[in-house]
Amino acid sequence: MAVLVAWLGGGAFVASLGYFLYTYAVTLGRPGAADGITVTAVLVDTLLFAAFAAHHSLFARPWVKRQVVRFVPRALERSFYVWVASLLLVLVCAAWLPLPGTVYARSGWIALPHLGLVAAGLALTALGARQLSPLDLAGIDQARHKARSVRAPLVTSFPYNLVRHPIYLGWLLAVFGVPRMTTSRLLMACLSTAYLALAIPWEERLLAREFGPAYREYARRVRWRMVPFVY
Numbered sequence: 001m002a003v004l005v006a007w008l009g010g011g012a013f014v015a016s017l018g019y020f021l022y023t024y025a026v027t028l029g030r031p032g033a034a035d036g037i038t039v040t041a042v043l044v045d046t047l048l049f050a051a052f053a054a055h056h057s058l059f060a061r062p063w064v065k066r067q068v069v070r071f072v073p074r075a076l077e078r079s080f081y082v083w084v085a086s087l088l089l090v091l092v093c094a095a096w097l098p099l100p101g102t103v104y105a106r107s108g109w110i111a112l113p114h115l116g117l118v119a120a121g122l123a124l125t126a127l128g129a130r131q132l133s134p135l136d137l138a139g140i141d142q143a144r145h146k147a148r149s150v151r152a153p154l155v156t157s158f159p160y161n162l163v164r165h166p167i168y169l170g171w172l173l174a175v176f177g178v179p180r181m182t183t184s185r186l187l188m189a190c191l192s193t194a195y196l197a198l199a200i201p202w203e204e205r206l207l208a209r210e211f212g213p214a215y216r217e218y219a220r221r222v223r224w225r226m227v228p229f230v231y
Helices: 002-027 038-058 062-068 074-095 108-130 166-176 183-211 213-221
Strands: 102-105 180-182
Touching: 002 074, 038 074, 038 183, 062 074, 102 183, 108 166, 166 183, 180 183, 183 213
Parallel strands: none
Antiparallel strands: 102 180
């Protein structure tokens, strides 16, 4: 039963990512009504994303995990995180209030560089995720009692030799590279990128604690965290 719940959780997360892609590509690509209450919409959308971001960061902390296993079977601790993250992402997309206005719109040949940025972002995200263990991240290995008994090696090969967080760079390229930037898309892009930039130092402290001198040497060699020559 635990394995089934974990597999369903993995499927739910993939479905929630698909729903987000549809929301960003289609729903947020349409400007909201011009008579909408912009301040309220910005506040609601920001609070929605903050709820998702808070869970994403806090539930990954060891002390929170210790509390979770008090009422969730240890074999489903990771799957519980995945289930909640999936539901929150769906909530963000479903309850997002559209904003009026379009920042810019490119078409024809002028749109090609934008599409190239989006394609590069998606490719970088896929390459970065490929280096990780999807079954482990989804909690399926934990439910099958196949969680790794030894520490996974520190990944430093491409694309992790470009920046230390290439998946985040891929995200930035994909959400900001679109040829049609509505105000709704811009708010989502800014909120998500700001969250990633703020979460990286916290995440890297955990990585330095886990890998010790190896991670500090890696950080010395790969200087940039998310954006080359910027951050």
